[in-house]
Amino acid sequence: QLQLQExxxxxxxxxxxLSLTCTVSGGSISSSSYYWxxxxxxxxxxxxxxxxxxxxxxxxxxxxxxxxxxxSVHASTNQFSLxxxxxxxxxxxxxxxxxxxxxxxxxxxxxxxxxxVTVSS
Amino acid sequence: xxxLTQPPSASVAPGKTARITCGGHNIGSQSVHWYQxxxxxxxxxxxxxxxxxxxxxxxxxxxxxSGNTATLTISRVEAGDEADYYCQVWxxxxxxxxxxxxxxxxxx
Numbered sequence: 252q253l254q255l256q257e258x259x260x261x262x263x264x265x266x267x268x269l270s271l272t273c274t275v276s277g278g279s280i281s282s283s284s285y286y287w288x289x290x291x292x293x294x295x296x297x298x299x300x301x302x303x304x305x306x307x308x309x310x311x312x313x314x315x316x317x318x319x320x321x322x323s324v325h326a327s328t329n330q331f332s333l334x335x336x337x338x339x340x341x342x343x344x345x346x347x348x349x350x351x352x353x354x355x356x357x358x359x360x361x362x363x364x365x366x367x368v369t370v371s372s
Numbered sequence: 373x374x375x376l377t378q379p380p381s382a383s384v385a386p387g388k389t390a391r392i393t394c395g396g397h398n399i400g401s402q403s404v405h406w407y408q409x410x411x412x413x414x415x416x417x418x419x420x421x422x423x424x425x426x427x428x429x430x431x432x433x434x435x436x437x438s439g440n441t442a443t444l445t446i447s448r449v450e451a452g453d454e455a456d457y458y459c460q461v462w463x464x465x466x467x468x469x470x471x472x473x474x475x476x477x478x479x480x
Contacts, residue, residue, distance in 0.1 A: 288469075298407075298415065298458055300469040311467045314373065346414055355464050356403035356421060362414040 253278045253285075255347045255363035262369050269335040269368055273347030280329045281306045286350040286357065287324065287331045291343040292365075299343075303350055303357075304331060338370045374463040376472035383478040390446040392475045394459030397440060402461045404442040406435060409456045409474075418457075419444060446477075454479045 259271035273287070280287065288303035302312040304322045312320050321334040335341060344365040351360035377395040384390040394404060404422045407415035419425055419435035422442060432447045446453055459472040 297474040298409075298460075298471045300471060303469065311469075314466070314468060350469075351420075353421070355462065357462055357469075358403075358405040358417055358420040358460070359407070359415070359469075360417060360420075362416070365414050 253349050253361045255349060255361060257345060257347050257363045257366040259366065259368070261367060262371060263338050263341075264372050265339055265370055266337055269333070269338050269341060269345075269370075271333045271345055271347070271366065271368070273331050273333075273363060275329045275331070275349070280324060280331065281326055284352060285360070286352060288348045288350050288359070289322065289333045290346045290348055290359065290362075291341075292346070293343045301333065301335075301345075340370070341368070342370045343368060373466060373468060374461065374470050376459055376461065376470055378457075378459060378472040378475045380473070381476045381478065383480055384446075384449045385480045386449055386451060388449055390449050390453070390477055392444045392446075392457050392477065394442040394444070394472050395440055396442070396461065399440055399442050399461065400438040402437075404435065404437050405460045406444045407458045407460065408453075409458065410454075415458065449479055451479050453477065 254276045256274045263269045286305045289301040304310045324331045346365045347363040348359045349361040350357045406419040408418045409415040422437040423435045434445045456474045458474045
C-alpha cells in the first residue's frame, strides 16, 4: 500500500516561494500505475487541484496557477516536490496524492495526511 | 473550464438513503470520482469511474452517472457517514482535474 508524506515549512512570508516535498513509500515513484500530484484546501473551503506530474516528466498544471507553479520528480529519493512562487492568498492544507492512471480517467487514489501552510509576515 | 456543481449541504436520518448530486455539462460521458472527507482528515476515494468501489469501502456506497448529473448514493446511512463529499472529473479537453464544490452531509 502506497503511503505519502508531505514535508516543508509551515509558515511562508508573502511574496516568497512555498516549497513542499512529498516522500513516497510502499512503492516506486517510477511506477507506471501512478502519476503524482498536489491538491490544496484553504481553511473551511473545498479542494483545489494544483498540478500533476509523471515520473517520465509529463506535467499538468491548474490553468489558474500555472504561472506560479513548478513541480518536479526526484526518482533517486522517491520524492516529488512543489514550488509555488509569489504567495499571497495561498494559506491552505496542501495534500500530495497518488493519481491512479486509467485510460484517461485518472483518480486520486492515495493521499498524504496534508500539511498546513500559512502565508503571513 | 469545466464546472461541477454540488449542493452545499444535505441531510438524512440514520438508516435512510442519501443521494448527493454532481452536475456538469454532459457529465454522463465522463468518469466521475467521489471522495469522502471527515473533519481533520484527508479525503478518501469512495467511488471511482462513476460506479466502481474500492474494496475497503462498504457496499452501501454506490454511484451512477447519466446525462448532466452524477449521483453518489449512500444506503442505510450511519452516523459515521457524516462528512464532506466531493465529486471530481478529468476534463480531457484541457487536461485539468476538476472538483465540485463539495456537499456537507449531516446525519440527523
